[in-house]
Amino acid sequence: MKTMKKQMRAGLIFVILAGVFFACGNKQPTSDTRTGKGITIRVLTRMSGEDSGTPILEDVIRIFKQKYPDITIQNASVNDSNAFTQQFMTDNASGNTADIIQWAGVSILKEYAETGTFLDLTDLINSSPDIKNNVDPSILNLANLEGIGVKGIYALPIGMPMEVFYYNKDLFAKAGIDAPPKTWDEFYAACDKLLAVDVIPWSLGLANKWRAIHLNNVLMMRMVGTQKAKDLGARKAKWTDSDVVAVFDKIKEMAGRGYFGRDYAGIDYDTEKARFIRGETAMSFDGAWRIATLDQATVARTGTFRMPYFADKPDFYKEDVFYPTQIEIGGQLKNNPDKLQYVWEFLSMFLDKAHQEMYLYEVSNVPLRTDLAVDESRLNPLLAELLRYKKDVTVWGTDAWAYDTLPIMEDAVGDALVGALTNLTAQQAAQQIQLAIEEAER
Numbered sequence: 378m379k380t381m382k383k384q385m386r387a388g389l390i391f392v393i394l395a396g397v398f399f400a401c402g403n404k405q406p407t408s409d410t411r412t413g414k415g416i417t418i419r420v421l422t423r424m425s426g427e428d429s430g431t432p433i434l435e436d437v438i439r440i441f442k443q444k445y446p447d448i449t450i451q452n453a454s455v456n457d458s459n460a461f462t463q464q465f466m467t468d469n470a471s472g473n474t475a476d477i478i479q480w481a482g483v484s485i486l487k488e489y490a491e492t493g494t495f496l497d498l499t500d501l502i503n504s505s506p507d508i509k510n511n512v513d514p515s516i517l518n519l520a521n522l523e524g525i526g527v528k529g530i531y532a533l534p535i536g537m538p539m540e541v542f543y544y545n546k547d548l549f550a551k552a553g554i555d556a557p558p559k560t561w562d563e564f565y566a567a568c569d570k571l572l573a574v575d576v577i578p579w580s581l582g583l584a585n586k587w588r589a590i591h592l593n594n595v596l597m598m599r600m601v602g603t604q605k606a607k608d609l610g611a612r613k614a615k616w617t618d619s620d621v622v623a624v625f626d627k628i629k630e631m632a633g634r635g636y637f638g639r640d641y642a643g644i645d646y647d648t649e650k651a652r653f654i655r656g657e658t659a660m661s662f663d664g665a666w667r668i669a670t671l672d673q674a675t676v677a678r679t680g681t682f683r684m685p686y687f688a689d690k691p692d693f694y695k696e697d698v699f700y701p702t703q704i705e706i707g708g709q710l711k712n713n714p715d716k717l718q719y720v721w722e723f724l725s726m727f728l729d730k731a732h733q734e735m736y737l738y739e740v741s742n743v744p745l746r747t748d749l750a751v752d753e754s755r756l757n758p759l760l761a762e763l764l765r766y767k768k769d770v771t772v773w774g775t776d777a778w779a780y781d782t783l784p785i786m787e788d789a790v791g792d793a794l795v796g797a798l799t800n801l802t803a804q805q806a807a808q809q810i811q812l813a814i815e816e817a818e819r
Contacts, residue, residue: 413719414447421464422479422704426456429669429740430536430702435693436735437726448719454479470492474707476720480532481703483775484610484782486520490527493708497529508533508728511748515773519701525610525782535727536702536736537743538664539770540595541681541763548576548659549680551659556687557682563686568636573660577638579631580658583798584642584790586751589628591698592662593794594777595684598696603774610780616810625794625803642799664700668741668759681762681771696772699743743767781814789813 409415422432438450453475455461468474474494480486489495502508502517509517512534519530544557552571558564561709568578582588597606603622609621610612631637638658642754653661654675661667662684671679686694704724726732733744741757743764753761778786789810797806 386470409447412447413445416447416719417449417451418477418716418720419451419475420477420725421461421468421475422454422456422477423456423458423461424479425454428456429666429742431456433535433727433732433735433741437723438730441723441726465723474709476707476710476716477724478705478707479703480705481700483520483779484522484525485742485779485784486531486705487522487525487527488784489705489708490522490529490531491800493711495531495708496706496708497531498533498706499530500531502530505721505725507726511746512728513745513747516701516745519773519775520703524607524614532701532703532705533724533728534701534745537699537745538666538702539697539699539743539763539767540591540662540664541683541766542660542662543653543667543759544660544680544682545656545658546678546680547655548656552576552659557680558685559682560688561685562688565634568631568634568655570633577652578636578659578665579660579662580644580649580652581637581641582644582646582663583587583637583795584645584648586795588646588799589793589794590776590778590787591664592628593624593790594774595662595776596627598625598698598774599684599693600624600690602693603696603772606777607780608776609777610782616814617804621801622807625797625806628794629803630795642795655804664761665742665763668763670758671759676757676759679759681759681766683766695770696774697766697770698774698776700775750806783817785813785817 383752420434422430422434423432434452434454438452442448442450453464455464465475465478465480478495480489481493486495490497516534516537518530519534521530522528541558548571549557549567552567552574554567554570557568571578581592594606600623605620609616614621616743632641644652649658650662650663650667650779651671652658652669656678666677683694683697706717706720706724710720728745730746730749731751733746736742736744736762737749737751738755741760743760756764776787778790793801793806793809796809797803801809
């Protein structure tokens with residue numbers, strides 16, 4: 378989730394017509410529309426190497442190539458976030474945007490929609506009954522940018538990693554904790570019991586600032602609700618509002634009580650994960666993507682629970698955060714309906730039953746389809762718990778910073794949170810974000 382730098386491509390404004398697959402146009406066909414011969418589809422995603430989505434992408438390519446052997450698939454995917462971002466930016470600058478791109482964020486899509494880098498998928502989704510009827514519309518509409526001034530849906534979600542606490546059952550038992558906490562009073566009591574037996578309650582790899590960002594996201598949902606994050610993005614609220622500052626204060630309070638240990642500022646995400654696996658820390662708050670990395674022995678001694686709720690704000694427990702795996706289509710395909718039909722078919726395969734079941738049973742991640750008959754006996758038991766939690770959520774949100782269209786927001790929020798956990802007061806951290814916004818708007 379790296380901060381995006383603006384790449385302006387003047388003069389591109391597009392609309393996908395309802396009959397795009399059958400549009401005539403003035404261009405002469407450059408390929409055989411029946412077989413796709415002569416077509417090359419370039420794919421740039423993070424689904425490479427150890428990424429949990431790699432087997433899904435590989436299987437989509439395999440099946441697509443079986444059906445269309447004359448179409449060339451150029452898979453330029455790379456897992457490293459810096460390398461991926463650099464490739465995406467280089468492509469845009471050279472006018473060689475990939476046909477299929479995996480780009481995170483919500484409001485940050487606005488600039489790519491306005492410049493024509495990404496395609497409006499609204500008509501494609503509406504003309505695909507299998508997707509339209511079997512995926513929760515609130516999730517499909519997550520990338521609907523109408524609320525920030527651009528009409529259309531500019532990304533298709535294919536996976537739904539939600540975040541939960543993973544906890545070590547043995548360490549909880551050692552500390553005399555009978556059940557995972559549901560409220561924040563119970564959570565504090567559990568952490569204090571763990572400290573009493575010399576166990577670090579919750580490892581937090583602050584060297585990767587997105588770890589603090591994710592903590593802030595879900596705490597904001599619990600304390601002030603998803604709408605507050607949207608209001609911040611729309612500038613109807615400020616980061617210096619007292620209820621937002623209270624979220625920063627809560628994070629600082631936990632650090633001050635020793636819940637993160639004493640060296641959290643110097644450890645990274647990999648160290649955080651390794652400590653949990655070795656049984657050196659009792660809890661780790663992370664996404665569903667963690668499940669596939671845990672061996673059987675670790676799974677056997679691990680339980681999960683959702684971020685606790687505040688007793689005076691129980692309704693916010695119905696809200697939660699997820700970080701959609703979403704894919705975009707290159708805007709250049711608005712002028713090539715023959716190729717677009719194949720690209721859309723390729724992309725749609727990620728949401729068909731077979732590949733959503735792969736997400737469920739093989740990748741241990743939360744699928745998007747609502748019509749899957751889940752066989753819990755085939756599931757990783759931790760994923761089975763997440764699927765049950767999912768039923769209790771009525772409002773889904775994402776990164777609090779992502780509701781703002783300013784490209785500086787991820788870094789601004791991340792830097793301020795790191796500051797709050799090191800040398801800044803909560804008020805100073807909030808002011809740092811607000812000043813960054815005001816500076817960026819000048």
